[in-house]
Amino acid sequence: MxxxxxxxxxxxxxxxxxxxxxxxxxxxxxxxxxxxxxxxxxxxxxxxxxxxxxxxxxxxxxxxxxxxxxxxxxxxxxxxxxxxxxxxxxxxxxxxxxxxxxxxxxxxxxxxxxxxxxxxxxxxxxxxxxxxxxxxxxxxxxxxxxxxxxxxxxxxxxxxxxxxxxxxxxxxxxxxxxxxxxxxxxxxxxxxxxxxxxxLDHALYTPGESGRAPLLVWVGRLERYKRADVMIDAMPRILQHVPAARLAIIGSGHARTELEQHTRRRGVAHAVEFTGYVVEERKVDYLRRASILVNTSEKEGFGLTVIEANACGTPSVSSNVAGLRDSVRDGETGLLVPFGDVTALASAVVRLLTSPQLRERLATNGIAWARSFSxxxxxxxxxxxxxxxxxxxxxxxxxxxxxxxxxxxxxx
Known part of the structure; x- marks a missing residue:
């Protein structure tokens, strides 16, 4: 022109x-x-x-x-x-x-x-x-x-x-x-x-295998308002019930050093991996292998990672806050818990890890839910x-x- x-x-x-x-x-x-x-x-x-x-x-x-x-x-x-x-x-x-x-x-x-x-x-x-x-x-x-x-x-x-x-x-x-x-x-x-x-990129985000290890994935920028520390606080309770559980924190940001120190203070450093920034394909691989995506943010616009996880057959446990309550259908595609409630978060994660039928139902519903995003x-x-x-x-x-x-x- x-x-x-x-x-x-x-x-x-x-x-x-x-x-x-x-x-x-x-x-x-x-x-x-x-x-x-x-x-x-x-x-x-x-x-x-x-x-x-x-x-x-x-x-x-x-x-x-x-x-x-x-x-x-x-x-x-x-x-x-x-x-x-x-x-x-x-x-x-x-x-x-x-x-x-x-x-x-x-x-x-x-x-x-x-x-x-x-x-x-x-x-x-x-x-x-x-x-x-x-x-x-x-x-x-x-x-x-x-x-x-x-x-x-x-x-x-x-x-x-x-x-x-x-x-x-x-x-x-x-x-x-x-x-x-x-x-x-x-x-x-x-x-x-x-x-x-x-x-959503439906060609990239596709379901993984149904039988999965107790891998928990947290995805996002390592910033304070994302509140990855809440998930770290929940890990001791989760490990009491599921000793084999592991957490992968995917992303980079200013709070990484502080969060790494927090895992050591909580005694869960052996069960938490900080991947740093990963390319999209590797992120998808984590989502396809994970049992649960966890989102502990205080506020989101929507919660795109929740839908990406759903497309991979992975249900979520997320804070019941603005944005995440839009992307999670509570009890259908994932579970919502009160923001910052470590006990409720740990209980919801353990519930999914120890209830294969519930996890599979949420996963199946999540795959169908993700298909509606274009x-x-x-x-x-x-x-x-x-x-x-x-x-x-x-x-x-x-x-x-x-x-x-x-x-x-x-x-x-």
Whole structure:
């Protein structure tokens, strides 16, 4: 698409129709997310973003992801088929984003901006008049104060309070009903939010053998809010009943050293393996061999690893918290326990390890549940959201809003 044909900010984006006869307009899409999939701190949110937007690239859209740099990273890359431009490091990234967005808009390179909200909100509608929409994994709220330094937590908390005002007319895609409800409770207009859960690579995540060793798997970034320490605290009780039980903690992060020390203090270091970062295929191998996936997080947007485990024939024991209660069907595909309740967690794990029929029933149900998740459906929903954002941008109400913002005179 010729950049010279880019309309002024606030005007209708001029779409180019594909030459293959389909009707989906090709858009120039700018995606804002702190991390790309090559970042060592990448997690489920980055998988979600890249799986969706690589499909939009395949459909003919022009996509660019603005992410933070990290040690050893290149300023420009292509990850999973998606072009990535890396700005400043994660400490300066959010300060650099507004300037980068405005430069790209001024050069006529953007039809729509997609905010990905899972860390500090971007508040893009206050940065540019280009149409904006948002993918929301979760907002931290007061939980931020328990897991990061006070200045960072305060900045995140206060910025999140501005989301309903900044995104008053922004179409949003929430990845779970829990996230939807949180947004509405904060004042976001419910009619602007569509709930579409993540997808799954069904060719990669397939069931393993039915007879399995008592292997427990915990998957995620080793960050405080993920609360892997709760699982470690449960291990002594589990080993009392199932001495052969072993725990594999898969992932990397700032809390690894602290967690390794915690296993020694609890006397369970012999039964706990820290794998560090593993490639996707090795993670699948662990899930296909495991008896149970355990997720002890305090809060999630959805809990994609639960569905990945289900597809491998592995039920889960998870915290009964926002996001995880969306991905786990309690008593059908896994078991939910009160967050932080070590006794309840250990009891649920032992129950599954010592009840083969229950475990097999949950595993069978989980395989069927996992089949309902589709990345193509996610990509369809994001395309529809983008078109809605552009349509709303050209509506009479949008024009009136902009007129009020610029002194009360509507010029179009």
């Amino acid at each position: 010729d950049d010279s044909r880019r309309p002024r900010a606030g005007a209708a984006a001029r779409a180019v129709l594909p030459s293959d006869g389909s009707h989906a307009p090709r858009r120039r899409i700018l995606v804002l997310n702190e991390r790309d999939l090559e970042n060592p701190l990448a997690g489920g949110a980055e998988v979600h973003v890249l799986e969706i937007f690589r499909r939009l690239v395949e459909r003919g859209h022009h996509v660019q992801l603005l992410a933070a740099s990290f040690p050893g990273s290149k300023p420009v890359a292509v990850t999973n088929g998606v072009p990535v431009r890396r700005l400043a490091n994660r400490y300066l990234y959010y300060a650099a984003v507004p300037f980068a967005v405005r430069r790209m808009v001024a050069k006529g390179r953007i039809d729509v901006v997609v905010d990905v909200l899972n860390k500090v909100p971007f508040l893009t509608p206050w940065i540019t008049d280009v149409p904006c929409c948002a993918i929301v994994h979760h907002l931290f709220g007061a939980t931020a104060f328990r897991h990061v330094s006070f200045p960072v937590a305060l900045a995140t908390y206060l910025t999140e309070m501005l989301v309903p005002r900044a995104h008053r007319r922004t179409p949003m895609l929430a990845i779970s009903a829990s996230t939807h409800d949180d947004l509405v409770a904060r004042g976001v207009v419910a009619e602007n939010i569509t709930v579409v859960p993540p997808g 990345w193509e459906r996610c990509a369809d929903a994001v395309e529809e959201m983008i078109e809605r954002a552009i349509a709303m941008d050209t509506s009479p109400q949008r024009g009136a809003d902009q007129a009020r913002a610029h002194g009360g005179v509507e010029t179009r």
